[in-house]
Amino acid sequence: MNDVFKVHESARIRTGKYAGLVGTVTETVEEEGQQTGVEVCIQGVREGVTVDKKLWFKRSQVERNAHG
Template structure:
């Protein structure tokens, strides 16, 4: 069974500029076959010592469940 993210779930970014940041899933994308390909995550917090807010699309393979929350 595939691991599918739902809107309002917490997700941790695994790769890229925001690696390690945790946010809330606000939207998802699927391909024609119904496979989840992208997740939009909204993050609020501190990044590199500065307050930040970001709302970014990332590949489904670049996020994981936030087990620390």
């Protein structure tokens, strides 16, 4: 996997309860030279509820936040 996230980059959540929300990468973890997880600080609104959390995701659960 050549595409890795770095701390302070934006990441969009692809799956699960927070799918579609965007946050800032705060920490990463690598195993055997490949990025396997990222911690994302999510701040936003989901279905009328304010979300302010730091959560860990598998690398496959996040993607670049491409604009338009």
